[in-house]
Amino acid sequence: MTTRPSPTPYALDIDGLLTRTPTVRHRLDLSRPVSRALLAHCLQIALHAPNGGNRQSWRFLVIDDPETKAGIARHYKAASDAYLAATPPTAMSERAVDGVRHLADHLHLVPALVLAGIRGRLPRDATLAQQSSFFGSVYPALWSLMLALRGRGLGTALTTVHLAREREVAALVGIPARTVTQVALVAVAHTTGGSDFRPTPRQPLDDVVSWNRWQR
Numbered sequence: 001m002t003t004r005p006s007p008t009p010y011a012l013d014i015d016g017l018l019t020r021t022p023t024v025r026h027r028l029d030l031s032r033p034v035s036r037a038l039l040a041h042c043l044q045i046a047l048h049a050p051n052g053g054n055r056q057s058w059r060f061l062v063i064d065d066p067e068t069k070a071g072i073a074r075h076y077k078a079a080s081d082a083y084l085a086a087t088p089p090t091a092m093s094e095r096a097v098d099g100v101r102h103l104a105d106h107l108h109l110v111p112a113l114v115l116a117g118i119r120g121r122l123p124r125d126a127t128l129a130q131q132s133s134f135f136g137s138v139y140p141a142l143w144s145l146m147l148a149l150r151g152r153g154l155g156t157a158l159t160t161v162h163l164a165r166e167r168e169v170a171a172l173v174g175i176p177a178r179t180v181t182q183v184a185l186v187a188v189a190h191t192t193g194g195s196d197f198r199p200t201p202r203q204p205l206d207d208v209v210s211w212n213r214w215q216r
């Protein structure tokens, strides 16, 4: 599919985009479709992201078929329930658990899911450099996709919990799991309650950044 550039519909400068792109779960508009042209355009932008050796081994599957979404959502829900059951109560706030549960309960209704994968499988004895380059060759593109969508007023949630059921999801959508590794699933929707989001809360800079000598 070829895509035509489209301007972002509302003003959000680059710093605003980078600091106000949260994981959207409760505010996903489940009643409004997301156009394929818009998704294709934002994916086209995402393909400019850095990646190891510029091999572009990433692959993206857009899922907007209700039955396929329902199948994925069933696996997602099972994996998410298992994850939450295994997570100590002190590890996540009640609010965070509520958000994760809400997304798992509504994933089948999210207008579009983008399943990202990468060609190849990491060998069991993969070096740290291989591991980092492998998954790191997909995440910048996913973040670009999320930012491009956000710049057009949409919301996203980047998730990995379904990977506990990677094989089942691969079989459902025809991914050759022996030669392609799934990396993440991004829920995509327009947002309810406008397009405004507060800056995402983060630790103070000085708690995580040191200069010249590692201190943290």
Ligand SMILES: Cc1cc2nc3c(=O)[nH]c(=O)nc-3n(C[C@H](O)[C@H](O)[C@H](O)COP(=O)(O)O)c2cc1C
Residues within 6 Å of the ligand: 021, 022, 023, 024, 099, 100, 103, 157, 158, 159, 160, 161, 162, 200, 201
């Ligand atoms: C690698 C990765 C995996 C994630 N997996 C999930 C997931 O499976 N389910 C989910 O609801 N959120 C998932 N998230 C979203 C995080 O929970 C979220 O980014 C974090 O809580 C910070 O919130 P914010 O993005 O709104 O600032 C994931 C984020 C990343 C970067």
